[in-house]
Amino acid sequence: MMNPKTLRIVFMGTPEFAVPSLRRLVAEGYNVVGAVTVPDKPAGRGRHLRESDVKIAARELGVPVLQPEKFRDPAFLDALQALQPDLGIVIAFKMLPEVVWAMPRLGTFNLHASLLPEYRGAAPINWAIINGERETGITTFLLNHEIDKGAILAQERVAIAPEDNVGTLYERLMLLGAELVTATVDRIAAGDCTPAEQMHFDESRLHPAPKIFKEDCRINWRQPGERIVNLVRGLSPYPAAWTPIFKKGEPSDTAKIFAVHFEPGGVVQRPGTVETDKRTYLAVACADGRIVVDELQIAGKRRMSARDLLPGMRDLSDYSFGEEAAEA
Structure with a gap:
C-alpha cells in the first residue's frame, strides 16, 4: 500500500x-x-x-x-x-x-x-x-x-x-x-x-460518440418531435442545432435553435411550416405535432427568446424552416 x-x-x-x-x-x-x-x-x-x-x-x-x-x-x-x-x-x-x-x-x-x-x-x-x-x-x-x-x-x-x-x-x-x-x-x-x-x-x-460536424446539427423537421427535442438539447448551447430558413420557398437565412419543447398531435401541418400568433408563440410543424421554439439566434443577430424575436418579424406567414416545407 x-x-x-x-x-x-x-x-x-x-x-x-x-x-x-x-x-x-x-x-x-x-x-x-x-x-x-x-x-x-x-x-x-x-x-x-x-x-x-x-x-x-x-x-x-x-x-x-x-x-x-x-x-x-x-x-x-x-x-x-x-x-x-x-x-x-x-x-x-x-x-x-x-x-x-x-x-x-x-x-x-x-x-x-x-x-x-x-x-x-x-x-x-x-x-x-x-x-x-x-x-x-x-x-x-x-x-x-x-x-x-x-x-x-x-x-x-x-x-x-x-x-x-x-x-x-x-x-x-x-x-x-x-x-x-x-x-x-x-x-x-x-x-x-x-x-x-x-x-x-x-x-x-454499442452506441458510438464520434466527433460532431455541422451536418449532424441540422434539424430534419420530418422527424418525430421527441427526436428533434433531443437533438436540440444535445447540442445546446454548443455547437447548437440549426435550420435553414426559407421565405416564399427561397433560401433566406439560417437559425441556431437553443431551446424548444414539443406539442404532440393536433392538426399536423407539412413539416417545417411555421405557426405563430405573432406575439409570443413560434412553432414549427414536425412529423407528429409541433416544435415550439423558445430560444434561437438568426444568423447575424443576437441570441433571443421567440417572444423578443416575433415583434420584428411581421411577415412570418411567408417563412418556413428547413427544406421540408420549401420543397412542397
Missing part, C-alpha cells in the same frame, strides 16, 4: 473539462509534478496566441507545463522522464503513443464522460442526450493502444433529467469527474483497484 499523496503525477489535458480535476488534485495535496498540454494557438480576429485552459490553471497552481509539438520528440520525452512520473492522468487530450502512456511506472488512466464501453469517442455527452438516454456517467480506465477501450478502473452513474442540455450535463460530469479522479488515484495507491477489461462486449450493439 502506497501513500497516494506521494505519487508523482503527470497530468495531461487541454480544455475546461480537465481543469476541476487538476485543481482538486493540487488543492488536496496530491503531488502533481507536471502538466502536459497543447502548444499555444492563434485565435480570434487578431490571431493572438491563446493558451489552453489547462495551461492557465497549471501556471496559477505552480505546476510546471510541457507543450510538445510532437509526442515522440526526444526533447519532450527526456523532459517527461526527468519528472520521474509514477502515474499519468489524461482528461480530454490527444491520443498518446505508448512511449508516453507507458512511461509512468503505474501506468496512465483517462477520465471519459460516459459509462464505457458505451459512447466511446469525442462527443459522449452530446450523443447520450441526442439518443434520448436517461442515464450516463463517467469512467476512469487505463490507456492502451485503442481509443477508449482500456480496462475500466471506476465508474459513477448520473441521471439525465428531461430539462438537461449538453451544457448542464457537461457541468455536472466535469465536477463529478474531479471526485472520481482523486478516488481512482487513492484506489490505485491502496492496491484495491482491479481493472475490468472491455473485451467481452458486443461492439455492434
